Amino acid sequence: MKTIRIGSGAGYGGDRLDPALALMKHGELDYIGFECLAERTIALAQKRKLADPQKGYNNLLESRMEKVLPLAYKKDIKVITNMGAANSEAALKLVERIAIQNGLKGMKIASVVGDDISDRVNNYYDLPTIETKALLRSFSDQIISANAYLGYQPILEALEADADIVITGRVVDPALYLAPLVYEFGWSSKNYGKLGKGTLVGHLLECAGQLTGGYFADPGKKEVPELWNLGFPYIDVDETGDGIISKLEGTGGEINPATCTEQMLYEIHNPAGYITPDCVANFSDVIFDQIEKDRVAFKGATGSQATDSYKVSVGYRNGFIAVGEISYGGPNCVARARLASQIVKKRIEYLGIDVDDLRCTLIGINSISPFEKEYSENALNKEVRLHVAGRTRRKQEAQKIVNEVQSLYTNGPAGGGGATKSIDEMISVVSFLVPKTDIQTKFTITEVN
């Protein structure tokens, strides 16, 4: 039976690169996916694109591709990634340039577009947002991005055109992995059972190390070996759509039914109704079977007909978030931090600073103590750090809040130290549904000469 081996090269935009390169060198992969686009990452990328039309792709695209492309070429591994973010066309140009510089003659690179509907989002102002039912119109002045979560189809089209590297913007994460399965096994777009299985493969792989023992360890309870050297997963999928999860020998981490179950349910609501543009996947009867050390077989996912809409994620400017911190140590430090907290709240009230959701909390174990002793239960309450956070409409208000934390130095309780402050513009996200017929996708492909 034909089997395809797909590796996971990244679980988020800033993930480690060396485990991905190790997989490409030694994993005998057919494909590798790099999932790098969180919920609002694309809005931040859109901001960069507005500032410079040649930017707006993943910040690490260049440094990643300089290492990934030559390996992909040498080992004949196809690469699929959403590192195009808000500008997959500019990403294509950059990746092409890197391929030329490395002399990768004949390499075919494709970019997928169609997810970005920010130029016509005003057509949908009368639609309710999914989160609160508020009309999209109520965000209209602040909108900076609007991207539909595409399915596997445009990636499949690029693969059918013989692409070696496929760069997308917003697609649902599992589609990065489902597309090559559909391509290799020739699954029909109506074969929802298979698409459900492929969606599980993608969902398991999309967070990379979270399948192989990352985000799992709890010392003394759930031990995971050598997390510093965590191996990323790969899955051998056969044409039934079921598969076996593995990682490279000699890498850290662990694969067992417990790590797999945690990851299968990660960011899942109803396991019987996981909605993507490609199908409604059902994971509720999946079983995991440890067939040998760090190898787990899985089967049992199914799927049913897809809905007729795409989810569109809209990024909008939502004011500012102000954060200020200051630490207190030694006897009675908690009382001094509480006093500091009261002073800040009173000052904000006195100055009439307009702030939402003001939060004053206390942090701390061993960050400021001059004594070189390891953390112990006795160290509790020997230091504490006041953390003040609040949201404001305007930057000036945020500035006033962080200044009130800093001015605790000379105006607050005894012995405050290590004050820090930061102000960030907040980019928030709402979403709505559009009919699939409103979205046209296409791909561009280029061959390196």
Next chain:
Amino acid sequence: MKLWEIAHSRTGDKGNIANISLIVYEASDFDLVKEKVTAQVVKKWFGNRIKGKVERYELEQLGALNFVLHQALDGGVTCSTNIDKHGKTLGSYLLEMEI
């Protein structure tokens, strides 16, 4: 005993919704966890932190429950002033529960 003794957990976020998986180490403990850790119990456990409803899904063959906590993330990762904007630590606090 604490739930932590017999089960483990991972938390995910989507918008203002958190989901917490609760998975037993030993299949023989599943019935106990299923009986004690109902959606209502979880809703009560987190108190004011969860403004919406709590749903529970069961995956018997995996010894797993999946809790979906609505309006649980102060608006969600993109606008919360909580240090843990994703609410990723919520699962660890569920494991504090005495059963």
